Amino acid sequence: MRHDHLLTAKQLTRADIEAVLDRAREFADDPSAFRERHPELLLALCFFEPSTRTKMSFETAAKRLGGDVVDMGSVESSSVKKGESLADTVRVIEGYADAIVLRHPKQGAAQLASEYVDVPVVNAGDGAGHHPSQTLLDLYTIRENAGLDDLSIGILGDLKYGRTVHSLAHALTKFDARQHFISPESLKLPRGVRYDLHEAGANVREHESLDDVLPNLDVLYVTRIQRERFPDEEEYRKVAGKYSIDTETLEHARDDLSIMHPLPRVDEIAPELDDTGHATYFSQAHNGVPVRMALLDSLL
Amino acid sequence: MTDTELRVSKIRNGTVIDHVNAGEALHVLALLDIDGASGETVSLGMNVPSQTMGKKDVVKVEGRELSQNELDVLSLIAPDATINIIREYEVAEKKHVEPPETVSGVLACPNPDCITNAGEPVQPRFDVLSEGVRCAYCETIVRDDLTDHLLA
Ligand SMILES: [Zn+2]
Numbered sequence: 001m002r003h004d005h006l007l008t009a010k011q012l013t014r015a016d017i018e019a020v021l022d023r024a025r026e027f028a029d030d031p032s033a034f035r036e037r038h039p040e041l042l043l044a045l046c047f048f049e050p051s052t053r054t055k056m057s058f059e060t061a062a063k064r065l066g067g068d069v070v071d072m073g074s075v076e077s078s079s080v081k082k083g084e085s086l087a088d089t090v091r092v093i094e095g096y097a098d099a100i101v102l103r104h105p106k107q108g109a110a111q112l113a114s115e116y117v118d119v120p121v122v123n124a125g126d127g128a129g130h131h132p133s134q135t136l137l138d139l140y141t142i143r144e145n146a147g148l149d150d151l152s153i154g155i156l157g158d159l160k161y162g163r164t165v166h167s168l169a170h171a172l173t174k175f176d177a178r179q180h181f182i183s184p185e186s187l188k189l190p191r192g193v194r195y196d197l198h199e200a201g202a203n204v205r206e207h208e209s210l211d212d213v214l215p216n217l218d219v220l221y222v223t224r225i226q227r228e229r230f231p232d233e234e235e236y237r238k239v240a241g242k243y244s245i246d247t248e249t250l251e252h253a254r255d256d257l258s259i260m261h262p263l264p265r266v267d268e269i270a271p272e273l274d275d276t277g278h279a280t281y282f283s284q285a286h287n288g289v290p291v292r293m294a295l296l297d298s299l300l
Numbered sequence: 301m302t303d304t305e306l307r308v309s310k311i312r313n314g315t316v317i318d319h320v321n322a323g324e325a326l327h328v329l330a331l332l333d334i335d336g337a338s339g340e341t342v343s344l345g346m347n348v349p350s351q352t353m354g355k356k357d358v359v360k361v362e363g364r365e366l367s368q369n370e371l372d373v374l375s376l377i378a379p380d381a382t383i384n385i386i387r388e389y390e391v392a393e394k395k396h397v398e399p400p401e402t403v404s405g406v407l408a409c410p411n412p413d414c415i416t417n418a419g420e421p422v423q424p425r426f427d428v429l430s431e432g433v434r435c436a437y438c439e440t441i442v443r444d445d446l447t448d449h450l451l452a
Contacts, residue, residue: 085420108415108437112422127413129438192439195429 005114005121006295009132009167010196014174020294021140027297028290031064038300041067044097046089047124048075048104053263054124054134057288058101064293070097087116094119099299102126120299128161128190134262135167137291138221141284145258146218149176154213156182156243157223157268159189164262165223166193173200180213181206184239187229210243215252220245222261222268246270250278260284311341315366316384317359317374322347325357327377327447331406332361332370340364353380372400376433376446399428407433407442407449414438424451 006012027034043062047055059069072093086109093100094117102110103124110123110130125131142148153172159165159181169189172179179202181189188206189197197204207213214220222245230236244267245259261269261281273279320328325344329335334342341362350356365385366374374381375397385393405423409416415437416424426433432443442449 086415086418087420087422104415105413106415106418107411107413107439108435111437112415112420115422126415127438191441192434195434195441 004118005110005123006132006299007110007114007121007123008130009135009171012132012171012174016298017136017139017171017174020136020291020298021143023294023297024136024140024287024290027064027293028287031290031293034064034293035066037065037297038062039066040098041065041296041300042097043067043069043296044072044093044100045069046072046093046100046102046104048086048102048109049125050074051103051125053285053288054103054131055101058122058124058133058292058296060289061292061296064289065296067296086113090117090121093117099296122295122299125163127163128166129163130167130170131163131262132167132171133292133295134164134288135171136295137284137287138164138168138260138262139171140287140291141260141280142219142258144283144287145280146256151175151177151219152180152213152217153177153219153221154180154182154210154217155221155223156210158187158225158229159183159223160187161226161229162223165189165221168221169193169197169202169204170200173197173202178203179205180217182208182210182213182243184208184225184242186231186235187225210249211252214250214257215254217254217257219258219260220253222259222265224261224264224266224268240267244268244270245273247272247276253278310389311343311360311362311386312389314340314360314362314364314386316386317361317366317378318356318382318384319350319353319380320357320359320378321380322353322355322357324377324447325359327450328357328359328374328381330447330450331373331377332366334361371395371397373403373406375399376403376406376428402427402436403433406451407446408451409435409438409440410442410449411435411438411440414440 062069090113099120101122101124102113104126107127107129109126114121227236257278258280259278325346343360345358347355381397383395384391404425409424425436434441
């Protein structure tokens with residue numbers, strides 16, 4: 001990858017993605033063998049919104065490469081609380097660290113940050129916008145389980161606000177994938193994402209019911225539907241149950257269907273599926289470390 | 301002299317913006333940040349009959365020649381506009397508006413969760429699409445009623 005920043009999955013070519021995934025494979029095979037690779041690396045973790053696993057996996061990745069992290073800490077305890085702008089915060093932190101990993105509740109925050117600093121900015125989630133490093137680990141997981149070409153993938157849940165969905169959809173346009181988007185009407189893909197998928201000539205269908213497409217899927221990517229996204233409780237209850245996956249739901253699914261979820265899950269996937277061959281979500285989460293090692297390696 | 305030109309007074313030096321979509325003249329003024337406070341003489345023709353457009357608006361601004369940047373921005377709401385630069389009562393230059401690739405500092409992003417609405421020291425910037433514009437930060441697409449989002 002020859003990019004200064006990783007802001008969206010859109011900027012990645014197929015070759016960029018494959019290079020990172022190949023490298024991640026090497027790191028996964030022997031995670032402790034690369035301690036001398038980037039001993040100089042100091043990574044700044046700027047999380048303006050809480051996140052346990054994304055933050056920890058970046059921290060682990062930096063340390064596995066021999067580097068270290070500096071952590072902004074929680075927003076409550078930082079100068080942000082005193083009203084400092086993001087632009088100022090990142091300009092200060094630029095002087096401390098070799099790269100900035102940014103999680104922020106506002107859409108476009110990573111783009112803005114990248115305009116103020118010369119060190120690489122990695123977008124680790126900007127509101128309902130993008131989450132491209134999650135997408136790299138999702139693609140890694142998909143490649144391991146189903147392959148990235150001639151892929152039928154169902155993406156289910158909150159497609160409107162789900163940043164992992166937006167990034168994944170963009171990235172899948174680089175591969176031979178049929179994307180089936182399954183959501184209630186009120187949580188369909190936003191106009192901006194549709195526009196990009198259309199421009200990319202993506203093979204995309206939209207559904208309200210999972211049953212229509214389930215038998216054809218190689219992968220089912222489930223996301224959480226948040227109660228607070230709904231105008232009223234009644235509307236939420238109508239759809240919530242409809243999108244929970246259990247053994248009964250999967251009656252007509254293929255045996256090799258791989259179920260993914262960016263986690264945390266609440267009740268979208270019944271625990272009874274955890275011990276079945278369908279459950280891919282935990283290994284998906286573990287893949288975060290080698291993939292983020294490969295990502296940092298490519299940016300430095 | 302055509303009927304249209306008679307309806308709004310002739311100007312000596314300045315700009316005539318013709319073929320503005322009917323009803324958009326006030327938006328054109330807003331876009332150009334003309335509110336009369338800076339003393340220009342402004343004449344408006346609204347819903348003037350037009351052979352090509354049915355009805356159109358015409359805006360005449362005395363003593364001011366529009367810059368290319370202003371014309372670019374104008375193209376967003378008045379894509380069919382023709383611009384006549386007037387010097388000594390004569391048409392000195394005729395221009396068409398061309399959509400720019402991006403516009404900065406003209407429109408506000410309608411997305412409340414956009415970083416440009418969070419008190420950052422940044423001008424909102426939009427990429428111009430074939431239809432509408434798109435926030436360069438949060439990627440929200442605005443197709444309709446662009447003038448509702450003009451920065452004050
Ligand atoms: Zn925006």
